[in-house]
Amino acid sequence: MPGANQTEEYLPLLRGKRVAVVANQTSGINNGKKDLEFMATTATGDTLMRARIAQTHLVDSLLARDINIVKVFAPEHGFRGRADAGEAVKDGLDTKTGLALLSLHGKHRKPTPEQLTDVDIIVFDIQDVGVRFYTYISTMSLVMEAAAEAGIPMIVLDRPNPNGHYVDGPTMLKEHTSFLGMHKVPLVYGMTIGEYALMVNGEGWLKNGIKCDLTVIENTDYNHRSKYWLPVRPSPNLPNYTAVNLYPSLGLLEGTNLNAGRGTDYQFQLLGSPFLPKEKYTYQYTPQPNFGSKYPKHQDTECNGLFLGQQPYLSQVDLQWIVQAYRDHTKKDKFFNTANFTTHAGTPLLQQQIEQGLSAEEIRASWQAEIEDFKKIRAKYLLYEE
Numbered sequence: 001m002p003g004a005n006q007t008e009e010y011l012p013l014l015r016g017k018r019v020a021v022v023a024n025q026t027s028g029i030n031n032g033k034k035d036l037e038f039m040a041t042t043a044t045g046d047t048l049m050r051a052r053i054a055q056t057h058l059v060d061s062l063l064a065r066d067i068n069i070v071k072v073f074a075p076e077h078g079f080r081g082r083a084d085a086g087e088a089v090k091d092g093l094d095t096k097t098g099l100a101l102l103s104l105h106g107k108h109r110k111p112t113p114e115q116l117t118d119v120d121i122i123v124f125d126i127q128d129v130g131v132r133f134y135t136y137i138s139t140m141s142l143v144m145e146a147a148a149e150a151g152i153p154m155i156v157l158d159r160p161n162p163n164g165h166y167v168d169g170p171t172m173l174k175e176h177t178s179f180l181g182m183h184k185v186p187l188v189y190g191m192t193i194g195e196y197a198l199m200v201n202g203e204g205w206l207k208n209g210i211k212c213d214l215t216v217i218e219n220t221d222y223n224h225r226s227k228y229w230l231p232v233r234p235s236p237n238l239p240n241y242t243a244v245n246l247y248p249s250l251g252l253l254e255g256t257n258l259n260a261g262r263g264t265d266y267q268f269q270l271l272g273s274p275f276l277p278k279e280k281y282t283y284q285y286t287p288q289p290n291f292g293s294k295y296p297k298h299q300d301t302e303c304n305g306l307f308l309g310q311q312p313y314l315s316q317v318d319l320q321w322i323v324q325a326y327r328d329h330t331k332k333d334k335f336f337n338t339a340n341f342t343t344h345a346g347t348p349l350l351q352q353q354i355e356q357g358l359s360a361e362e363i364r365a366s367w368q369a370e371i372e373d374f375k376k377i378r379a380k381y382l383l384y385e386e
Contacts, residue, residue, distance in 0.1 A: 003157035003194065003217035004029045004058055004125050007065075010155055010217050014067050017120040020111075021059055022073040022104070022143055026127035026159075026232050028055030055231060058125050058157075059097060069099060070118055075126060075139040076105040077235050105135075109179060110142035113150060122147050122154040127234045128193040130163035131248045132172060133180040133344050134235075140193065141182055141200050144212040153213040158194030158383070160219055160228035162244045166190055167378070168317045169248065171370040172346035180343050186371055187317060187346065188248045190224065191378060198381040216383070223385040227313075236292025237267040242309050244268075249318040250308070252350075255341025257334050258325055259303055263287025263296025271321055272305020274298060275330045283307040319360035326354050 003009075004027065021027075062069055072079060072094060079094060079101050092101050102108075102115055124143060126136045140156070147154040169187025177183070183205050189196065194216035200206065201214050222228075229241050238244050243261075250268045253260040257275065261267040264285055272285060281304035287296035306321065329335045336355075342348045353363045 001030065001220045002159045003219055004159075006157075006217050006220065007061075010123070010157070010215075011065060011067070013153075013155060013215070014062070014121060014123070016068075018068055018070045018118055019062070020071050020073060020116070020119040020122045021062070021069055022075070022122065022124040022126065022139070023058055024075055024077065024079055024126055025057075026230070026234050027058040027125040027157075028232060029058055029061045030055055030231075058123075059094075059099070062123075063097060069097075071100045071102055071115070073102050073104050073111060073143070076135045078103070078105075104139050104142070109139065111146040113146075116146060116150045116152060119150075119152055122152055123157065124154060124197075125157040125159075126193070127159050127230060127232070128161060128196070129234055129238065129244050129247060130161040130188060130190065131251060132169075132185055132187050132189065132346065133251060133254075134247075135179055136234075137193065137196055138179050138182050140197060141206070144197065144200060144214065145206045145210065148206055148210040148212040151213075153215065155215045155217060156194050156197045157217050158192050158219050160222050160226060161190070161192045161224075162228045162230060162241070163188055163248055164190055164192060164224045165227075166315045167371055167375060168364070168367070170345055170347050170350050170367055171374060176342055176346055176348075178343050181346050184374075186367070186374055189374070189378065191381070192219065192383070194218065195378075195381050195383055198383075199377065202381060203377065218383055224382075225386070237262055239265075239267055242269055242311075245314050246308060246311065249314065249321070252322060252341070252344055255337050255339075255344045256322070256325075257297075257329070257331070257337075258322070259287055259297040259305070262293040263290060263299060265290075266307065266309060267292065269309040270305050270307045271325065272298075272303030273325070273329065274301050274303055275334070276304045276325060276328055277330070278304045280328060281305050316364070319354075319363055323354055323358075323360050323363075327357075 091103050094101050128136050167190040171186050172181045172184050201212050233239050247268050250260045258271050258273050261270045283305045286302050287299050
């Protein structure tokens with residue numbers, strides 16, 4: 001059960017307070033203790049935690065319990081999760097509750113002091129997927145920073161991480177930090193969003209080393225080996241469990257000429273380009289504007305690609321597809337959008353390694369020393385068994 005369900009732990013902290021909530025469509029409370037069922041996969045026999053979709057939105061639940069919510073902050077993709085990746089989200093009103101909605105992915109990515117003058121406490125509840133360039137952890141870090149500067153306590157309602165079973169990928173270099181990666185962590189950090197918040201706070205990673213008055217409400221019946229099926233898609237282009245599992249590997253394609261399924265019904269479950277050989281890349285598709293992708297890469301152009309939706313469950317960043325696609329690409333000078341790829345990778349080295357012809361195994365080996373250094377930091381903040 002996610003932290004949001006542990007109402008007895010955090011409702012007493014909210015009563016009589018003016019509350020701001022940072023939330024989106026994933027911020028749900030499961031309706032009853034039987035809303036999580038355990039199912040065994042037929043392929044491996046591993047136990048999957050499968051969530052049913054019977055949920056009440058956190059905001060609705062708190063209002064029903066007479067909690068005084070004064071405003072809601074919305075991250076990338078908006079409060080209802082319908083905006084494209086990177087699309088500016090506007091301030092407004094929630095039509096259901098009439099609450100003020102303030103965007104943290106438009107004019108401001110961090111709450112302003114003025115926006116917090118009527119707030120006594122902040123509740124953060126957003127489903128993460130455990131990948132550094134997935135921007136919800138950056139939003140959380142900036143909200144923590146604003147809360148610390150204003151002297152306002154903050155509660156993070158923890159949620160299981162569907163990619164929390166491993167640590168892998170290149171580590172962010174300080175000179176390449178951005179909203180797609182604010183801290184020196186590997187691409188996949190193997191922590192829940194609550195554990196990550198504790199690390200950001202404990203390591204002094206907020207501006208000027210300031211500390212947030214932070215409370216994390218933990219998940220129950222969870223460990224880092226748990227396979228968690230998300231009850232709600234965490235963003236428009238992560239529609240299912242397979243896409244979430246492939247996202248750490250295929251998300252790097254955002255900085256290349258390759259389409260990763262945007263503009264199809266198989267987002268982050270395939271890759272393709274008009275510049276890949278048709279005889280080898282036998283899955284043909286034509287990206288079209290759709291929910292979550294108004295202007296997909298190679299729109300209206302047939303792509304030759306690979307369908308990856310039947311891949312085995314991944315426990316590492318798999319570079320085989322991007323390495324091979326670079327080798328097969330007929331216009332290598334167009335393959336990388338260097339600035340965007342470096343921002344996603346966190347380092348210019350990965351592009352250089354691919355261009356130099358290193359194998360996926362050789363590249364992964366080059367990450368290991370920094371991953372081991374990070375694991376020593378990570379260990380201090382883990383709330384759940386590995």
